[in-house]
Amino acid sequence: MKPSIYYLCHLPVKAGGELVNFQHVAALRKLGWRAFVLLDDLSQIQIPSQPYPVPMVQMGPSMQWTSKDVLVLPEVTPAASWEPMKLWACRKVMHNQNPFYTFQSFPRMADLDAYGLLGGLTCSDFTAQMLQRMGSTMPWQTVHPYILPIFTSADQKHKKRQIVYMPRKRPTETALLRHLFINKHPHWTDIPWIEIRDMSRQQVAKVLGESLVFASFSHLEGLGLPPLEAMAAGCLVCGFDGWGGQEYATRDNGRWVADGDLEAFADALSLTLAQTEAQNTAQRQAGQATAAKFSEAHFQTQLNQAWMMLLGSDAAHYRNPTQE
DSSP states (O other), X not given: OOOOEEEEEOSSOOSHHHHHHHHHHHHHHHTTBOEEEEEOTTOOOOSSOOSSSOOEEEOSTTOOOOTTOEEEEETTSOHHXXXXXXXXXXXXXXXXXXXXXXXXXXXXXXXXXXXXXXXXEESOHHHHHHHHHTTOOSOEEEOOOOOOHHHHTSOOSSOEEEEEEOOTTOHHHHHHHHHHHHHHOGGGTTOOEEEOOSOOHHHHHHHHHHEXXXXXXXXXXXXXXXXXXXXXXXXXXEEEOTTGGGGTOOTTTEEEOOXXXXXXXXXXXXXXXXXXXXXXXXXXXXXXXXXXXXXXXXHHHHHHHHHHHHHGGGGGGGBOGGGO
């Protein structure tokens, strides 16, 4: 029996990083790899609804591992889970989508390196480089996620002078920023603020497509997809890069401010709203050019290369006969 690659996932999908794991499996199968989703014990199965049409296996005592099977674990896997998994016969890989969360798994990078992982995947060069700065010496392969086509294809012809935002990661700062903004720039009092919360991705794409400005409250990100999705949908992005956004933030594609500087954020929003149409066009084009780099084709190329590097001379054993 030939070995396979299993990504540990959770249902229902609540965060972008969880969705990316399903995307990895779907893309690997399309590229000819034997890859599956392994649902954790707490997953709530939703049939027939699936985030992606990929085979899903339920974790349990009947799971039989071979020494060549590969289990891909997220960086948020609890520390207590890693020790018993040492007894599992399979190889292990960490998929690290946020270096700031790594300590939930391993408080010390030396322990991570010593665990015996086959290697690691990351979502950005920022993440890989930060892990290395923190002391990790194991090999990390970067696979940038891709922006769903629904954001690029969103109707952008009728932009409303409104600010769309996601407060989930910075609720206190979001509320304070809005007060700062109105008090410092009262001439923008009537500008609507549209909150993204509990929306489907189709709904998010629609809101972004019809909104002029996206206020970025990114915080401790490994990359940060929301600002990129906003750029793809033609929004003028303004605010925090969340550290991981350093991967793509430039002076041309957004008005970025120092992390935590809410007063500068309020001023940047005002300047963005006051831009001429020519300035809007230039920023929008720069943002869409940035977002275009995070394409599905680029994602698939990096993913394929990453697994070739991780598996080396064994790679052919994980591919379907037609791909060998």
